[in-house]
Amino acid sequence: MAEVVGRARAAFNSGRSRPLEFRLQQLRNLERMVQEKEREILAAIGADLHKCGHNAYSHEIMGVLGELALTMEKLPSWAAPRPVKKNLLTLRDEAYINPEPLGVVLVIGAWNYPFVLVMQPLIGAIAAGNAVVVKPSEVSEHTSQLIADILPQYLDPELYPVVTGGVPETTELLAQRFDHILYTGNSTVGKIVMAAAAKHLTPVTLELGGKSPCYIDTDCDLAVACRRITWGKYMNCGQTCIAPDYILCHPSIQSQVVENIKATLQEFYGEDVKKCPDYERIINKRHFKRIMSLLEGQKIALGGETDEASCFIAPTILTDVSAESKVMEEEIFGPVLPIVSVKNVDEAIEFINRREKPLALYVFSNNKKLIKRVISETSSGGVTGNDVIMHFFLATLPFGGVGNSGMGSYHGKHSFDTFSHHRSCLIKDLKMEGTNMVRYPPSSQKKLGWAKFFLLKRFNKGRVGLIMLALLGVVAAVVIKNHQSVLKRKALLVALAVQRRGWPSLC
């Protein structure tokens, strides 16, 4: 591991990942890779998650191509120095924020969307000019192996190496020094990643998870709401970090919700969901068993059929679920949807706030005020109102968690910013030493007044204001000394009026 990272660092230090042209060329190569190897990518994802080509394309490839197109178009503007507002003393200077690469960054992917969750961070990291060590999840072994095979064929292999392996390899990797680590996965490992990063004072972006609540108000179009929830919950067999994890609703609409979801499931997957090519499987036996244990002692209103050999779990709904049950303790990450009864929105808000902050929060209601209230009185990584998942797909929205669901964010420009150092730059010249004199010792009251005036945004209007006025008056007199006295009087009057009204802020 040390060798791989060392080579990446040497490659970064050579400076070749920095020029915009190089970054754009690598991104173009990446785009070519996705287009030319599309079939292999779809096959690998299909092998890992029993995902049909259409799903794999729309879940993983489309998003990557979109992100590439956006990044390549906007990169020149994102990477340009960003001028900032100056104060009186720096008026003659250049003041700007310079986006710069961080150095060597580490991207650790997850198994549930094994391609896009590695590619999207990679795109941002390349765009920002870094060297990137890519570590796809070993759990999605086909996709991981494919990435290891094809990435070096299209990208600079020293700058963007792929590292494969399980826990021991990842542990060794985390012992190396990086300049940023972006990890997608669960909170337990997130803590391990952050602790390892702390040893090197490496900043981290952690895209974790949690139980994303979904509140359904009695005042809403239940058929539409349930269709959207069905789509978001059972896509990828429930293995989505922003899937609606559980439903909160009034007991009176519980059976209607079940009926609607049942009807939608028929629409989506037909009579025999097991035979439907559009329905995925649980990634492996371990997770299969984990989800099975969540069903113990629960009232199954729909589904519940399983087949261990193929890791199949039918779309399942649990009703009258108790808040203390196992299924309400951990992130489900499977096609099991518990419905918990709440009497009203206050109870729902209270319920949500008693738990860890989730990655996503969903509210369905015709009442806009209610939706706004739920948002204002809760906290979550992100929110979608009257739909699920969709805030993920708008690249201008930063995607990330809060509290146990993560820290930092990415997507679109936010990826670029995450993987950049925003370096403050102030370029002065060696002239105008006169104005500097006010800050040098030996000190005096008058110097202090002037120093405050020049250096800071606000200043004491009293004495300094008068001095300023006097100065202005002198300047005005000198400048218009050849003009009529009327003009002179007018100028002084204006100056007096300005002083009376108070000085404008220098903000």
Place this chain on the structure above:
Amino acid sequence: MSDPYAGLLSRLRAAWLSGRTRPLEYRTAQLEALGRFLEEKQQDILEATALDMGKPSFEVELSEISICRSELNHTLNNLGAWMKDENVDKNWATQLDSAFIRKDPYGVVLIIGPWNYPINLLLVPLIGAIAAGNCVVLKPSEISRNMERLVAEALPSYLDKDCFAVVTAGVEETARLLENKFDYIFFTGSPSVGRIIMTAAAKHLTPVTLELGGKNPCYVSDTCNVQNVARRVAWGRFFNAGQTCIAPDYVLCSLEMQERLVPALREAITEFYGPEPQNSPDFARIVGDKQFKRVRALLSSGRVAIGGETDEKERYIAPTVLVDVQEDEPVMREEIFGPVLPILTVSSEEEAITFINARERPLTLYVFSSSKKVVRRLLERTSSGGFCANDTIMHMTLTSLPFGGIGHSGMGCYHGRFTFETFSHLRSALLRADGREALNSLRYPPYAPRRLPLLRIAMENRRRRTAACTLL
């Protein structure tokens, strides 16, 4: 043994859950109260800082009180605008929806302040934390004892005691404090303690901002106005007796430049502090005996060209310039944090860049040159938290510039609006408009094979025209 801070934390958390700190009026009232603290306690602040480290009142007024007041006013002027939901550009699929970024407070945050600028570096983060709507635990440094006492005794009576608390704690108590869960931790101090803070934060997945330090290089090229350079470098180095995280730590220049720079520095020092700096009211002292001994030990590196006098009773170290310094000597192995300026000679700009890049990335990098090309080259070939050409410290006074480090000099940034954003969770929100369920049906199964090419053609067209791609 039970956690001595459990009661405090649960009280603050209950106050946080009550939602009291969120309305703009509340935040404004608390910030205005903070302003009154600065006004009414100004004399006490001057006295406490004088006792702690002989801080000249000029320095305190300028670098502590005025800066805080400026940040306070800037925040009060703009808070309403900062708090507003930020609308984002939408793609065609979300045109009718409402898409914005909401600035949510984190909850209960911890701010740990250092001893060198005990007002500025404690209150400027506090301003941002309050502005962002959080509850705050404030931990001033125990090393600046008098300021710690002033903050602990006087500040709470200005602020809402249920939502803002001051904790006095030494090293061990701070470790106990850190066992509790905070929703954000803001730390200013040394890299070694920064590691400890981040490791403690990892246990609770608490995000952090670490304002650390390092050795800030100061490259002086051969083409420059030596007298002005000397003044600006001396001012930056000897302000607060060198105990400034962004002070120029060491100078790199050619031998020829060194020969012009040393007399210029001597002249500047005399201009500033007179022939006997120990008698000048404008020169500070080292904060404690431990720190005094540490800095004094560095004087044996190289050769003393200016100054070098010390007085243990007063913890006085004269403004000192060292020459003939080798890079492996003690003064070059740690952040000096004292009124000692080593000069190292390099034979070329290239050598200076190599020297700088071989070391940990500093909080700030300084370049002095009348050539814009030289400045540009140094900027492009190095990395640092911030960069300032032809002056020292001044980039810190512009609130529109984010202030923070990189690598061992820190992570995150603040000042002005950046402080507000540091203490805010930027929450994405997409509120879908009614209807258009027919459009949505394109994304639902079952997937008729004929739909996919249609989808792809639609997406490919869209990709060329607009930049954002979306799943329908």
